[in-house]
Amino acid sequence: MILGRVAQAIPVVMGVVVISFLLTRALPGDPAAYFAGPAADAASIAEIRQALGLDKPLIQQFFIYVGDLMTGDLGTSLSTGQPVAMDLAARLPASLELTLVALILSCVIAIPLGVLAATRPGSWIDHLCRVVVTAGVSMPTFFTGIVLIYVFYYLAGVAPAPLGRLDFIYLSPPQITGFYLIDAAIAGDWETWAGALKQLVLPAGTLALFTLAPIARMTRASMLQALSSDFIRTARAAGLGRRKILYGYAFRNALLPVITTLGMVFSFTLGANVLVEKVFAWPGIGSYAVEALVVSDYAAVQGFVLAMALLFVALNLIIDIVYALIDPRIALG
Amino acid sequence: MTDSPAPERHPGDTIWGHVAHVLRDNPVTLLAFGMVAFLVGCALFGPSLVPHDPLATNAARALEPPSWDHWFGTDNLGRDVFSRVIVATRLDLTISVAAVALSFVLGSLLGAVSGYWGGWLDAVLNRFLDTIMAFPLFVLAMGVVAALGNTVENIIYATAIINIPFYARLVRAEVNIRRHAGFAQAAKLAGNSDLRVLAFHIFPNALPPMMVQVSLNLGWAILNAAGLSFIGLGVRPPTPEWGIMVAEGANFIVSGEWWMAVFPGLWLMLAVFTFNLLGDGLRDIVDPRKRT
Numbered sequence: 001m002i003l004g005r006v007a008q009a010i011p012v013v014m015g016v017v018v019i020s021f022l023l024t025r026a027l028p029g030d031p032a033a034y035f036a037g038p039a040a041d042a043a044s045i046a047e048i049r050q051a052l053g054l055d056k057p058l059i060q061q062f063f064i065y066v067g068d069l070m071t072g073d074l075g076t077s078l079s080t081g082q083p084v085a086m087d088l089a090a091r092l093p094a095s096l097e098l099t100l101v102a103l104i105l106s107c108v109i110a111i112p113l114g115v116l117a118a119t120r121p122g123s124w125i126d127h128l129c130r131v132v133v134t135a136g137v138s139m140p141t142f143f144t145g146i147v148l149i150y151v152f153y154y155l156a157g158v159a160p161a162p163l164g165r166l167d168f169i170y171l172s173p174p175q176i177t178g179f180y181l182i183d184a185a186i187a188g189d190w191e192t193w194a195g196a197l198k199q200l201v202l203p204a205g206t207l208a209l210f211t212l213a214p215i216a217r218m219t220r221a222s223m224l225q226a227l228s229s230d231f232i233r234t235a236r237a238a239g240l241g242r243r244k245i246l247y248g249y250a251f252r253n254a255l256l257p258v259i260t261t262l263g264m265v266f267s268f269t270l271g272a273n274v275l276v277e278k279v280f281a282w283p284g285i286g287s288y289a290v291e292a293l294v295v296s297d298y299a300a301v302q303g304f305v306l307a308m309a310l311l312f313v314a315l316n317l318i319i320d321i322v323y324a325l326i327d328p329r330i331a332l333g
Numbered sequence: 334m335t336d337s338p339a340p341e342r343h344p345g346d347t348i349w350g351h352v353a354h355v356l357r358d359n360p361v362t363l364l365a366f367g368m369v370a371f372l373v374g375c376a377l378f379g380p381s382l383v384p385h386d387p388l389a390t391n392a393a394r395a396l397e398p399p400s401w402d403h404w405f406g407t408d409n410l411g412r413d414v415f416s417r418v419i420v421a422t423r424l425d426l427t428i429s430v431a432a433v434a435l436s437f438v439l440g441s442l443l444g445a446v447s448g449y450w451g452g453w454l455d456a457v458l459n460r461f462l463d464t465i466m467a468f469p470l471f472v473l474a475m476g477v478v479a480a481l482g483n484t485v486e487n488i489i490y491a492t493a494i495i496n497i498p499f500y501a502r503l504v505r506a507e508v509n510i511r512r513h514a515g516f517a518q519a520a521k522l523a524g525n526s527d528l529r530v531l532a533f534h535i536f537p538n539a540l541p542p543m544m545v546q547v548s549l550n551l552g553w554a555i556l557n558a559a560g561l562s563f564i565g566l567g568v569r570p571p572t573p574e575w576g577i578m579v580a581e582g583a584n585f586i587v588s589g590e591w592w593m594a595v596f597p598g599l600w601l602m603l604a605v606f607t608f609n610l611l612g613d614g615l616r617d618i619v620d621p622r623k624r625t
Binding site: 269272 | 473474479480552556576579582583587602610
């Protein structure tokens with residue numbers, strides 16, 4: 001079952017690679033002239049064209065591109081002078097830490113909120129849920145982030161300056177996982193841990209506010225549907241306890257559509273990540289891509305797009321496997 | 334309308350009667366319609382009504398907080414934030430409407446063809462849509478703009494591309510379940526060509542859910558376009574646009590000049606909120622069961 005699902009991901013990955021190849025080759029103007037720089041003459045442009053393989057037919061270029069990808073070669077960034085793959089790998093943990101903390105935060109809030117709203121329709125918590133859902137989908141993440149900075153940094157003065165992962169008074173913890181919270185905990189450096197957490201709260205809160213809405217909405221809707229279904233009525237008629245019905249039967253079934261929604265939420269989160277990283281000067285791959293975009297560093301941008309797509313495919317794969325593990329009807333054989 | 338007496342008619346029988354009934358029942362939808370009218374009004378007449386020139390700088394009155402003179406304050410170059418916010422409505426709405434219209438047309442074509450004829454065409458289209466959906470959509474839009482070039486038109490194309498799957502899938506599903514329906518076969522039997530049956534008999538059935546999708550999508554397209562310009566793509570300063578204005582204001586938020594970022598941000602939120610409300614309201618009119 002799991003192997004079958006992994007096999008299904010292969011054509012998607014191939015499609016992703018084709019599209020990202022087309023994106024790299026659709027650069028405005030002549031990429032060779034672009035990479036040669038403004039001072040280049042015709043001969044050096046031709047030389048670069050040959051060096052980049054741009055004089056070969058498109059199909060052959062595609063296979064060269066795929067071959068490079070196989071060896072993890074995404075080209076060289078013009079602005080940092082480093083291989084793009086290395087840059088991305090160095091910055092990925094920052095983005096992942098932010099995204100994961102935000103998603104955990106939003107699940108911890110949204111799922112109970114949705115469940116409570118569904119079990120007490122018409123109560124204040126139901127209305128709160130509705131307000132959160134409607135406001136949440138209308139809020140531009142970059143704007144929420146700026147408002148949070150204004151309130152918690154400028155007005156209240158409780159949040160640190162929105163300048164990256166760690167205040168300069170702390171040394172970054174020894175790199176093991178690249179997640180500051182985990183690394184600092186491993187090193188037993190709780191002061192740095194607290195410093196990293198302080199920096200993380202606002203950006204993660206911004207992202208969480210953004211993802212709260214779809215998760216809460218889906219939880220509420222699927223919980224309502226589960227509670228009105230026949231098997232719940234049967235369970236009630238059989239005299240099972242309220243708690244058992246709610247969590248043992250209804251919630252377990254209601255979780256399935258929520259997990260499916262998480263896939264879509266991931267897509268939004270990875271996009272919103274870019275904006276949040278820019279607002280909070282978070283040194284992740286999103287702000288790397290934004291910096292690259294500003295200076296037209298195309299290899300870096302396309303590497304970023306490809307990396308995000310592969311990450312998203314992998315996440316969807318994991319979600320599907322979790323789904324199969326939770327859903328009793330899909331047997332893992 | 335015919336003159337023949339129709340004794341059993343109720344106000345709710347006609348489409349307009351139904352709409353009026355739903356609107357009476359749900360004043361929020363009415364409010365949403367009103368807000369859309371207001372935004373469209375801003376887009377049409379805003380540039381000629383605003384009190385100040387949105388591009389006129391005035392160094393003597395830079396970074397002033399909101400006052401009677403400048404309702405939303407002035408920015409770091411002394412430009413009137415209120416005028417800029419209102420004038421920006423036209424550009425932001427144009428981008429999102431154009432993008433949604435493009436994806437509506439392309440998505441309808443692709444979805445209708447693959448839903449009606451099926452076969453390998455359908456399989457290829459599905460693979461293609463799966464591939465688009467395999468990208469985080471905002472990231473794909475960034476990549477498309479980076480590849481095509483950093484212009485407003487390309488923002489529109491990028492936003493359209495990432496929206497196509499939603500329309501294509503919706504139309505494909507609606508067409509697919511009706512292609513062998515009685516009315517379609519009757520139309521076919523009466524001598525209509527496949528194309529005609531598809532375009533005039535089957536496709537119109539997909540329009541109501543499509544309208545809901547359009548409305549929800551408009552809000553999302555505005556957010557998307559504003560997000561792209563927030564990171565410096567597409568619209569270039571000094572053109573007033575909500576995303577750029579928030580980005581410019583972000584530099585001043587840490588020193589307490591909140592009005593530069595907050596007002597364009599609020600306006601953006603208002604626009605997105607309006608279209609989301611409208612979408613929810615339209616869904617209630619089209620399909621009351623889907624209410625959540």
